[in-house]
Amino acid sequence: MDLVALQIFRTVAAEGSVTRAAERLGRAQSNVTTRVQQLEQSLGCQLFAREGRGLQLTPGGEVLVGYADRLLALAEEARQAVCADQPRGRLRIGAMESTAAARLPAPLARLHAQWPALELELRTGSSRPLVDDVLAHRLDCALVAWPPPGLEGEQDALPLARTPVFTERLLLALPASHPPVEQPEDLQLDTLAAFAWGCTYRRVAEDWMQQALGRAPQVLELASYATILACVAAGRCAGVLPEAMRELLRAPPGLQWLDLGECPTLLVHRPGFDTPALAALLAALRCD
Incomplete structure (x- = not known):
């Protein structure tokens, strides 16, 4: 073989x-x-x-x-x-959709310019599937919101090295027509537009809405932030996204925005995977 x-x-x-x-x-x-x-x-x-x-x-x-x-x-x-003299070969990176759009363009461009022999592969997904792909050797490392759903009680037992790199502020988007929300009990929507299960941001929003409603919200699973915001603007539901994604929008829709607090983004990889390519990626991320 x-x-x-x-x-x-x-x-x-x-x-x-x-x-x-x-x-x-x-x-x-x-x-x-x-x-x-x-x-x-x-x-x-x-x-x-x-x-x-x-x-x-x-x-x-x-x-x-x-x-x-x-x-x-x-x-x-x-x-x-x-061949540890300089970064080269292939580095398979996983990242959340928002991280890839808002955080990675400059670092990856800088990395490619500095180390042209390094072949970068980028795959996007939700935090939990990305962690699973790192553990299964389908990815070398991933940028994920911590902790991913279902792993809250297993953090210390996971065979993963973890390095904090970003902190994202999460926002709950509400339709412009929704009455002002001064406290969770003022929420009048019971549906959340979010990515599929495995998304940490979805879990944070679900927890907040469950506290506000006294029951778990319904979830409308969508595949992009543009679609999520379109559904929110139509008055059907609430949506969740990091503030960095809102800042990328050329003309953000006239929605209400509630602060859900901060969520750390970590670079995770298998212990022992300490290649020059990984070190170069971490250095590039820390430059921003």
């Missing part, structure tokens, strides 16, 4: 297609098919089952995906550790 074969297998699994995997890898389809077949023969296990025009992982393939993620991540970490 070699690393190239694992990389090809992982790409086919991600794309669900030999054709798309070959395009992404810059290889001939026949080469990709042959390498997957050789891997299956060496393992004595079928890794893919054809369903219609696509490929689906078999139970054995599902197991191998996790090992492939860890082995490929460890190999990249080893390459960087051996």
